[in-house]
Amino acid sequence: MSLESLFLPLLIVLLAVPMFLQARKQKRAMQEQQKLQNSLEAGDRVMTTSGLFGTVVSSTDDSIDLEIAPGVVTTWVRAAVREKVVTDAEDTATTEDAETERDEASVAEKTEVKDEKDTTEVPASESTAEVAEPIEKQKTS
Template identity: 40%
Template sequence: MDPFSLVLLLLLVPLVLLSVRGSRQRKAVAQMQSELATGTEVMTASGQFGTVTGVRDDRVEIEVAPGVRTWWLRQAIARRVDPAAPVAVEDDLAEDQRVADDVVEDDPRDDPSDGSRRPA
């Protein structure tokens, strides 16, 4: 096998594998969107969470707060939300902030960039 054919083959194999994977993902999303039913908790592509309260042709009605309902295209529904899945809580944010509070400032006297050290 000549080197050009080998390089071409090495480039085409990952391309085919990625294409197959993308096709499977599109089919899974399309199936999920076609199976939407009243009571399903969902997240839209823009990050809006809600519960499906109605389905018509290519539109889905979602209740995003008590008494607040909005209509979305079926294709805008990104995924179903597992009610048992944990949601980010303020404790997670507080942990991030604690890490940032642990930063220790460098003492400018320890900077040897100019070749000299200042006495303490």
């Protein structure tokens, strides 16, 4: 077998593999999107493909009703929902937990740093910093 006879099969394989992997990736993304759209229920905060945020009020097999402002309910095709949005209550709870952990770590860090610091600190009233003249006075001089 010569190198020329292997060129065509190798070329076909090199082109087919990326196409196969891309098709798998697309299929997985479609399944995730369908799973999200089928899991929507009243009270979920969502964003549509056009970027509109709303809260699901009710849903049928192929459509959902979104409240986009107090008292304003619109009907959308279920496929128009791009993603669920994390509500402020869920986000706040997660943020508060993270802040508490960060504060505890910060206190522990400050305690360690304080122990290592030299105790010869200069009080703020005895600062040796020089202050420059205001720019207006410099121009007129």
